[in-house]
Amino acid sequence: MAGSEPKKAQKLSDFTKEWVNFGHQLYKESPGKLDEAAKSLMTIGSSLLTVYIGAITLFKINEKLDSNVLIFGPIFFWLLCIAVCVFVYFPGVREMDAFNVDQIKNTLNEIIGNKYTKLRIGAGLFVIALCFSTYTIGTSLWQEPSADIIQFVVAKEQISAFENMTIKFENGSQKTIPLVLTGKKDNLYHIKLNDNTSVLVSGEMIEGVIYKNK
Known part of the structure; x- marks a missing residue:
């Protein structure tokens, strides 16, 4: 041991x-x-x-x-x-x-x-x-991209086509009411209406665009 x-x-x-x-x-x-x-x-x-x-x-x-x-x-x-x-x-x-x-x-x-x-x-x-x-x-x-507020200036002969798309005009003018522009691609304007309806407007249908928030 x-x-x-x-x-x-x-x-x-x-x-x-x-x-x-x-x-x-x-x-x-x-x-x-x-x-x-x-x-x-x-x-x-x-x-x-x-x-x-x-x-x-x-x-x-x-x-x-x-x-x-x-x-x-x-x-x-x-x-x-x-x-x-x-x-x-x-x-x-x-x-x-x-x-x-x-x-x-x-x-x-x-x-x-x-x-x-x-x-x-x-x-x-x-x-x-x-x-x-x-x-x-x-x-x-969680946030949507900031949208532009625009108004279209439309020729008289195109007004009825816009009204068919439920796009309204200011009284006695060829300007639409302010619209929400959600996007623009290939001369197409993506518009969101007050009832959340989305419509596409061809640039050939308008004479001008007024940007309200730029």
Whole structure:
């Protein structure tokens, strides 16, 4: 029994030594791990920024929302997130005595601390940008694009055709009452009437268009 004690102590010593070596290796690799995390965050942020800019065009966000803060705010935070992440692995210059163990340890601790702080800031900006982008896109999906209010100037011979489409005219004139223009394509005007009926008016039927809110 007494002879087994040194062997047990030796095994425990070897086990402890492995964990100490592992801890040293983990400590030395910490700056690189933080760099990798920052690069990943920057890559994802750049991709999501591209997606958001594409969504502005796809969902016509700039036409649906009047607030520049809502539209361009997410872009600002995405760019800020990317910039902070760049500074995480941006190299720095420090003077250090290669034979001073304490100075080496303190320098490494300073490097790890600075990188970790910047990474946390970048991660926070990433969350803000993601939430901001989601809110802006979601808000735009619930809003219709702002419509133009127009009046058509119609030739006398075309008035009856407009009246058949239940489009009314101002008294004694060739101008229609104000109408809601929801879209225009290929010389066709998409009009929404008061009863929510949609009609298409060919540009060949009119002599002019008056935009009331421009």
